Amino acid sequence: MQQLENSIKAALSAAIQQVFSAQVPAEQLTLQPTRKDFAGSFTLVTFPLTKALGKGPEQIGQALGEWLTANEARVSGFNVVKGFLNLEIADSEWVRLFTELSQRPDNAPVPTGGPQQVVVEYSSPNTNKPLHLGHLRNNFLGYSVAEILKATGATVTKANLVNDRGIHICKSMLAYQQYGQGETPQEAGIKGDHLIGKYYVLFEKHYREQVRQLEAEGVASDIAKRQAPMMLEAQDMLRAWEAGDEEVVSLWRQMNGWVYEGFDETYATIGVDFDKMYYESETYLLGKERVEEGLQKGVFFRKDDGSVWVDLKEEGLDEKLLLRADGTSVYITQDLGTAELKYQDFGYDLSVYVIADEQNYHMQVLKAVLKKLGKPYADAIYHLSYGMVDLPSGKMKSREGTVVDADELVQEVTEAAKEVTLQKGRLEGMTEAEKNRLFHMLGMGALKYYLLKVDPKKRMLFNPEESVKLEGDTGPFIQYSHARISSLRQKAATMNVGENIPEQVGVLHEVERELIQLVARYPDAVSEAAKAYSPALIAQYAYDLAKTYNRFWNEVPVLQDPDEAKRSFRVALSAQTGRFIKASMLLLGIDVPERM
């Protein structure tokens, strides 16, 4: 489609040369898809040309339209409305374009001239609690963006940086020591990540009680928060961990192990994967080396108390602490180390960080610091900043217990999909296992599509009732369209209708033309989505494709048409639509069924 558009532009540029004897390079022309209410496929906006050509917008449109229909075989007609020249493309050209696309292998890359070695870091959980709704947006985005970049031909590594050390996990450990009585996930019958989460909550509960008590005794609030015994103990534990205390380290290992088992189960269920795992416990020391490097290069400075800082005022930021006075690291310290390590491992020319927008400032600082250090990979860092997920009741707050648990949510959407599918689905002859796989596929389709169809940058609202809907602008709507196509193809096969594209198709139906144009846009959709790091563009495309196909289904007979050529052509068009629906959905991490 892009090619066709470019060659039309070139033709327009030539037309301007011929008719007005003026030079207007093709790149300067604004060509856009024609709006639905007008005839034509491409529209040239002629307003910008009036000055250069010294004519009115209608006059220009008329003259160019006439020249093109006479001299350019692919342009079959035109009309001018105010400053808009609408060009109609010959049906033969659409059929030719479609034929070309049908021969394209499904996994052919869409070259964009973009980065080739890519690392996408996403998920990046803390190990003190199970995944929740916010993590789901992150996971789905990261997975999808990685797949989209792969589709452009890049070599992509999916990385997960696990935050396995720090005060948060010590809190869970402490509570477990005090109240756990050695229980294991197996004994408790709870997933490991949920078990650890339970103790984290327990810590918070008792800790807050202690703070309240201290306050009742007249201690100031901020002091009480720092002096509460459980907080002091947790900090002791962190120090013991850093010192390598055997007992603490072994408990830490055991509890993190449980969490990983739980996470792995969740990752498998939601269908995301990673090529490389990083653990902060293994990388945080590397960050200190970078700080040392910065001190030696003179781009960082040490304050009297021994803490290390960087001055980013010239970059429009502030002074930033890099290492505490006691030599312990802060978040950014370890990020410096991990960035270096990733570069050593993969030599990326693009490193994507899928991180919520609350860390915009932090990521700016990271990039600026790496630049100060003169790191060649600083500019390759891209922060894919996404908005928070709100609930109808407001913000999710773990303190108030309003977080939506990922595992529970997956369960719910699957259950909802099951209910409807049992009622309306065509499940004859399917085994129980196949049925369950289908329910899961549809439930996840609904959930993933719901979270991915919104522009990543924007904060979004998660409405539980809407997220399990299967009608309208939803994943299952698109999955349904695919199932329909599969069914049609099967029937076509039994009726001996081929999927070949005949030499002569005749005049196209308007909706056929529209469908071909959409199908032809697939590579453009992928490349736009890659450039914008936006799965939402793919979701939008898949929806348009399914929607237009359904209109085609309702308005045009396929197997019933008396003309044999039309029958095969329409089956071929259906088949290709199905392939691109599937390809698009797979880019979102959503699988599509043959029937449902």
Place this chain on the structure above:
RNA sequence: GGUCACGUAGCUCAACUGGAUAGAGCACCUGGCUACGAACCAGGAGGUUUGGGGUUCGACUCCCUACGUGACCA
């Protein structure tokens, strides 16, 4: 206090990066299954794009300002 986002139909989201009469879905109303799958399709109603100013042939989009929401920095 400072910095940065965002504000579009009752609700949830689009709008090709400055182009035509701002589009979809949900909800509401009307119509279409003895047709290849009705989880579908067609139609109706619903908008001062938060308010106010400016830039230009043209502004949801860019600039200024007020209000509202959110995040971050101490």
